[in-house]
Amino acid sequence: MSHGDAITAPFWAGAREGRLLLQRCARCGAHQFYPRPFCLACDHDTLKWEAAAGTGVVYSRTEVHVKVREDLVPPYTVAVVALDEGPRLTTLIVDGDGDPGAGCEIGDPVEVLWRARAEAPPLPVFKRSA
Amino acid sequence: MTRNVWDKRAVHIAGVAETALGEVRDQTELSMFAAAAREALGEAGLTLRDVDGVFVNYMGEEGSVQVAEYLGITAPRYADSTDLGGAAFEAFVHHAMLAVAEGRCEVALIGYASRQRTRRFRNMAGSPVDADSLAAQFQSPYGLPAPIGHYAMMAARHMHAYGTTPEQLAEVAVAARAWARLNPKAWSRDPLNVEQALASRMISTPLRRSDCCLVTDGGGAIVVTTAERARDAAKPSVRVIGAGESHTHWHLASMPDLTVTAGAVSGGEAFAMAGITAADVDVLQPYDSFTITVLLALEDLGFCGKGEGGPFVSGGRLAPGGALPAMTSGGGLSYNHPGALGALLLVEAVRQLRGEAGERQVPDARIAVAHGVGGFNSTAATVVLAR
Numbered sequence: 001m002s003h004g005d006a007i008t009a010p011f012w013a014g015a016r017e018g019r020l021l022l023q024r025c026a027r028c029g030a031h032q033f034y035p036r037p038f039c040l041a042c043d044h045d046t047l048k049w050e051a052a053a054g055t056g057v058v059y060s061r062t063e064v065h066v067k068v069r070e071d072l073v074p075p076y077t078v079a080v081v082a083l084d085e086g087p088r089l090t091t092l093i094v095d096g097d098g099d100p101g102a103g104c105e106i107g108d109p110v111e112v113l114w115r116a117r118a119e120a121p122p123l124p125v126f127k128r129s130a
Numbered sequence: 131m132t133r134n135v136w137d138k139r140a141v142h143i144a145g146v147a148e149t150a151l152g153e154v155r156d157q158t159e160l161s162m163f164a165a166a167a168r169e170a171l172g173e174a175g176l177t178l179r180d181v182d183g184v185f186v187n188y189m190g191e192e193g194s195v196q197v198a199e200y201l202g203i204t205a206p207r208y209a210d211s212t213d214l215g216g217a218a219f220e221a222f223v224h225h226a227m228l229a230v231a232e233g234r235c236e237v238a239l240i241g242y243a244s245r246q247r248t249r250r251f252r253n254m255a256g257s258p259v260d261a262d263s264l265a266a267q268f269q270s271p272y273g274l275p276a277p278i279g280h281y282a283m284m285a286a287r288h289m290h291a292y293g294t295t296p297e298q299l300a301e302v303a304v305a306a307r308a309w310a311r312l313n314p315k316a317w318s319r320d321p322l323n324v325e326q327a328l329a330s331r332m333i334s335t336p337l338r339r340s341d342c343c344l345v346t347d348g349g350g351a352i353v354v355t356t357a358e359r360a361r362d363a364a365k366p367s368v369r370v371i372g373a374g375e376s377h378t379h380w381h382l383a384s385m386p387d388l389t390v391t392a393g394a395v396s397g398g399e400a401f402a403m404a405g406i407t408a409a410d411v412d413v414l415q416p417y418d419s420f421t422i423t424v425l426l427a428l429e430d431l432g433f434c435g436k437g438e439g440g441p442f443v444s445g446g447r448l449a450p451g452g453a454l455p456a457m458t459s460g461g462g463l464s465y466n467h468p469g470a471l472g473a474l475l476l477v478e479a480v481r482q483l484r485g486e487a488g489e490r491q492v493p494d495a496r497i498a499v500a501h502g503v504g505g506f507n508s509t510a511a512t513v514v515l516a517r
């Protein structure tokens with residue numbers, strides 16, 4: 001199934017294997033997300049895909065009380081997570097079973113889980129670390 | 131005192147007008163804007179035949195082209211449909227200031243009209259995105275309501291970092307409502323206190339209904355021109371003494387710091403050009419899309435330090451009688467929010483400097499600032515006006 005574009009394809013290929021991949025610059029060592037064809041930090045095209053640890057910290061979060069999508073029943077919590085490697089991503093906070101509805105606080109340590117989707121590759125979501 | 135560092139030809143706003151406001155069923159966006167444009171040009175002692183620069187946003191594909199044709203402007207020398215969201219109109223004053231000063235156009239018409247309320251095209255998912263876009267891949271699957279969820283994330287981070295409280299955010303909404311009660315054209319004029327604001331429905335924590343702007347029809351028109359062309363104006367013109375613009379991000383996770391906006395750059399540029407500091411500002415028109423938008427702008431424009439916005443707005447500082455009159459029309463929170471408030475911020479700033487704001491007039495206002503914000507707190511443009 002088609003999803004995204006040639007630049008983001010490796011990320012979704014990793015998602016299908018349950019691996020959170022980030023671009024890392026072989027020259028300067030910087031990680032980046034979302035994927036691009038050049039390094040944001042040093043402007044070289046020396047990027048490689050590496051597996052991230054899959055852990056991070058909640059940078060901010062909001063509990064949503066209105067319906068936005070058919071596949072999400074309010075209330076649920078959306079967070080911006082700062083990965084241990086540096087980049088931030090927007091994500092959904094889930095419980096240990098991978099279900100939405102769990103909350104979190106800013107500063108909480110979190111780890112990646114994968115949420116299956118019918119029409120697209122698994123989606124990276126996060127749960128609070130034990 | 132101000133030391134204006136702008137050394138080029140003086141540029142003025144010589145006319146302003148609101149479009150029809152509220153719920154507009156008997157007009158189109160183009161007819162609404164045409165009426166406002168003719169009224170603003172009338173204030174300036176000019177007509178549509180004098181316009182040689184067209185600056186519009188949200189008026190459809192190639193907006194300046196569509197608007198100019200409708201208005202019968204068949205050969206403008208300067209055209210600009212830059213989409214900086216709600217900040218576009220302050221950015222247009224910036225662009226028009228430079229264009230007029232350089233003689234690239236002499237009579238710049240700026241503005242916009244929207245019937246977003248009547249057409250009901252707002253929804254919590256925001257604008258649709260292409261299935262293969264970056265937003266569709268990395269943001270929209272997570273159900274963040276747009277735009278409020280983005281602002282909620284900023285408010286939550288600000289509360290975490292600086293101890294800002296829901297009561298302090300509510301103070302912004304209460305101040306806007308107090309001003310709206312003095313404006314006969316305001317949409318929401320019922321009394322509002324902090325307790326009532328905090329009892330309103332939660333939408334995306336920590337933001338409640340009372341933290342959100344209105345969804346109404348409306349718009350405005352602004353005429354920027356030279357002092358010479360403004361000489362026959364029916365009303366006093368005001369000088370544009372500073373302007374600046376910037377943007378930070380599109381996707382929420384790419385915003386470098388959720389508590390620092392593009393206003394830090396746009397405000398710094400505008401204030402430096404004008405030779406002013408925040409202390410020189412008599413009346414402020416901040417873009418109050420959400421209460422947190424105002425708090426962050428106050429900090430980024432230098433009215434208080436980073437993190438001090440909450441205590442700063444407490445005690446009615448922004449309200450009628452407060453030390454920093456702000457949102458004096460009632461703002462997007464209580465007067466009108468047509469999807470892009472920036473044009474109406476300029477209209478109110480000019481009226482305050484002319485001393486024609488009626489019951490809500492700020493005594494002896496000499497320096498006014500209109501601070502537009504757009505997108506997901508992504509863009510900012512700041513204009514400094516003086517009489």
Ligand SMILES: [Zn+2]
Binds near residue numbers: 040043
């Ligand atoms: Zn690099």
